[in-house]
Amino acid sequence: MESFLGNHKTQSWNKGKLVGQKAPLKLKEIWAIRIRLELSQCTRDLALFNLALDSKLRGCDLLKLKVRDISHGDRIYTRAIVMQQKTSRPVQFEITEQTRNSIARWIDHAHLSSDSYLFSSRIHDSLHLSTRQYARIVHKWVKLIGLDPSNYGTHTMRRTKASLIYRRTKNLRAVQLLLGHTKLESTVRYLGIEVDDALEIAEQTEV
Secondary structure (H helix, E strand, C coil), X not given: CEEEECCEEEECCCCCCCCCCCCCCCHXXXXXXXXXXXXXXXXXXXXXXXXXXXXXXXXXXXXXXXXXXXXXXXXXXXXXXXXXXXXXXXXXXXXXXXXXXXXXXXXXXHCCCCCCECCCCCCCCCCCCCHHHHHHHXXXXXXXXXXXXXXXXXXXXXXXXXXXXXXXXXXXXXXXXXXXXXXXXXXXXXXXXXXXXXXXXXXXXXX
């Protein structure tokens, strides 16, 4: 939004900037949370945590997943495809063995049927977890390992594996496809890689 003061045009301070972008988790933080959830026998949360990382889905798409979307009978798919609510475009994602195992345990524990939502809500009026409930769960996870929850959110889960993949491969096109972005520029902005890469170069340059 722009404002005009006399003959002077002033740009909004946040024009073109990502405000409040939530940090991705580091690999050691992922494992720290996983271990806490396993030790606490939080079957649902472990399945949700693992699937959120693998799928790289927005919260609205992740929470609407049904058992049939990621499995057939007793077999959890190694890959699944989901139609994104925001873009109305399909996106495909991998389901790793670790995630498949945790999902299978959750389905068995909760006695879910093929038509059940994977992550149902305990609130009577809601069929599945809401994005607000999901945000509170993410905050609980990061607090478990001593992180400041104000720096993390549901997009942390979407960004984490994408950021790790980019760091390892520098393949922006691959990350774009995995996130379901229509434009490469969106992926660049989403990961914040221009700033991070510039800082890495600066840190490696002595003057």
